[in-house]
Amino acid sequence: MNDRLKYTVPLILFAITVGFAFNNDFRDGSFTLLLMVGYIMFFIVVKREDQSEEPDNSGIATASGIPRTPYQLYHGDELNFSDEELKAILTKRFPYYNQLSAIQKERFLERLQDFIANKVFKIHDKTGFKEMPVLISAAAIQLTFGLKKYLLPNFEFIHVYPEEFVRIHDTICFLEGNVSGHAINLSWKHFLEGYATPDDGQNVGLHELAHALYYQTFIVEENIDNNFRNGFDDFNINGNKVFAQESKPGNDLYSDYALKNFQEFWAESAEIFFEKPAAMKAAYPELYDTIKLLLNQDPYNKIATETTL
């Protein structure tokens, strides 16, 4: 029911009630009775209206304070982007793609099409933009480009919010992104900032996808990439050494947030590895080499994959 009808129906009932009561000089109980009927109708109408709204999206609301955000739903297998459209978007906004060889670009596009077709995109805004599914999927392809498995099938849903969103949990916190259940949640504003400055070590897209890749491999334990799984033991060993070093004053390649726990350390390692490979290699060469093998990529030498897959 639309808003106009919602308010007009009880108003008309109320007018009839008052009119009827005047006509009878308030002599009998019909005034009260009809008033009650009017209000019962009003509550039925409002109740129906409430039930017809979008379901609450797992306690997630936008930063603007609107508790239930309508979203645009796009099934990736119905988007049918042409390779030309993808190329145009990547060339404009995705520096990683531009440095690939012609053969690698082709493989990137193939994987990108495949990834998009396997996801459902929920854009929590009035309009969705083509660039949203394309670039977020491209970040996944970048991270996993040296691996055999790249679809992250546990994560069927990708939620895109215009800006920071609020998670109402034990505490309220503003988030630029997170991974939960079968969903990857991202703030579009922060995602774009990550790629607009590709050398500051901050990239929320790569950060969340690194969480997702870990989750797919070690928590869900399905569709596992063996190179990644086997290489992670070495990352644990070298990463813990660097984690301890970075916790001491004077070392600041990592943010304080990365030192909250080892999961955040891993996610930020992926960001720094791609965005500041020279700084990582200089400060922690062993860690750089470990991630190079883990992801089978060498951004320091601008090599997207170490071996042909």
Ligand SMILES: [Zn+2]
């Ligand atoms: Zn994180």
